[in-house]
Amino acid sequence: MTTSEGTTGGTTGAELVEPILHWYDAHARDLPWRRPEASAWSVLVSEFMLQQTPVVRVLPVHQTWLRRWPTPAALAAEPSGEAVRAWGRLGYPRRALRLHAAALAITEQHDGLVPSSYDDLLALPGVGDYTAAAVAAFAYGQRQVVLDTNVRRVLARAVSGVEFPARSVNRAERDLGAALLPEDPPTAATWSVAVMELGALVCTADRPRCGSCPVESVCAWQAAGAPAYDGPPRPVQAWAGTDRQCRGRLLAVLRDAPGAVGQERMDAAWDQVAQRERALASLIEDGLVVRRPDGRYALP
Numbered sequence: 001m002t003t004s005e006g007t008t009g010g011t012t013g014a015e016l017v018e019p020i021l022h023w024y025d026a027h028a029r030d031l032p033w034r035r036p037e038a039s040a041w042s043v044l045v046s047e048f049m050l051q052q053t054p055v056v057r058v059l060p061v062h063q064t065w066l067r068r069w070p071t072p073a074a075l076a077a078e079p080s081g082e083a084v085r086a087w088g089r090l091g092y093p094r095r096a097l098r099l100h101a102a103a104l105a106i107t108e109q110h111d112g113l114v115p116s117s118y119d120d121l122l123a124l125p126g127v128g129d130y131t132a133a134a135v136a137a138f139a140y141g142q143r144q145v146v147l148d149t150n151v152r153r154v155l156a157r158a159v160s161g162v163e164f165p166a167r168s169v170n171r172a173e174r175d176l177g178a179a180l181l182p183e184d185p186p187t188a189a190t191w192s193v194a195v196m197e198l199g200a201l202v203c204t205a206d207r208p209r210c211g212s213c214p215v216e217s218v219c220a221w222q223a224a225g226a227p228a229y230d231g232p233p234r235p236v237q238a239w240a241g242t243d244r245q246c247r248g249r250l251l252a253v254l255r256d257a258p259g260a261v262g263q264e265r266m267d268a269a270w271d272q273v274a275q276r277e278r279a280l281a282s283l284i285e286d287g288l289v290v291r292r293p294d295g296r297y298a299l300p
Contacts, residue, residue, distance in 0.1 A: 024194030040114035040139035081299030098126025150199025161220035
């Protein structure tokens with residue numbers, strides 16, 4: 001196993017990489033998309049579903065999804081509305097439309113196989129830098145800089161000595177991520193998922209378990225006395241009474257209905273008329289709902 005020998009401030013790469021890899025060996029969760037037999041499609045589906053959604057909510061939906069659509073071609077053969085229906089209550093349902101569009105592109109442009117190259121992955125609908133790097137690393141064992149929220153938080157604390165990273169990924173973070181990557185591609189892929197797991201289970205946003213962290217002794221944030229975050233206010237996701245909640249209620253009516261529904265069913269789902277009309281219009285604009293010529297509503 002070859003690890004990074006570079007330095008990150010006063011900490012060598014090996015001081016971080018080796019302990020975190022050993023920690024991961026002992027503490028990694030058994031997740032279906034991480035198993036040796038997992039397909040690249042399983043990994044891609046998981047990455048779409050895990051965006052802003054906890055693992056515990058993704059697990060049953062991922063299992064059902066892969067059972068129904070074990071390949072991109074299987075999903076591409078169905079209407080996009082079925083993807084929205086199967087998405088259930090994971091939230092941010094536009095991800096379902098984008099995953100369906102990605103399945104179509106994979107089927108039409110890549111012979112039904114999830115591509116292995118970063119550039120080809122990045123060209124898929126709904127796939128950004130993080131997802132392309134994650135699939136290349138986790139499905140194909142490539143050496144990629146994978147920077148999700150958990151990874152960025154671990155590196156911000158352990159190396160930069162701050163509680164939270166900047167709002168968006170910057171060049172310094174990319175350079176740091178690249179400097180820490182082990183040279184051996186399979187080890188680099190394991191490191192990427194290991195530091196992500198550390199951020200999810202130990203170096204959490206709230207109430208981090210620093211006493212259980214394998215790199216507490218070399219953590220710059222701990223060495224500085226764990227100073228509180230003093231950057232721009234961090235966004236807080238509201239839910240109750242928001243347009244997002246209203247959209248979710250309206251979509252739930254259509255998901256649970258065997259066919260199209262009339263206006264009265266939509267009216268009963270949310271009693272604030274102006275907000276309901278605004279949310280319904282946005283769902284139609286996003287392609288999540290269609291209004292039929294007879295005035296009824298349905299999934300696409």
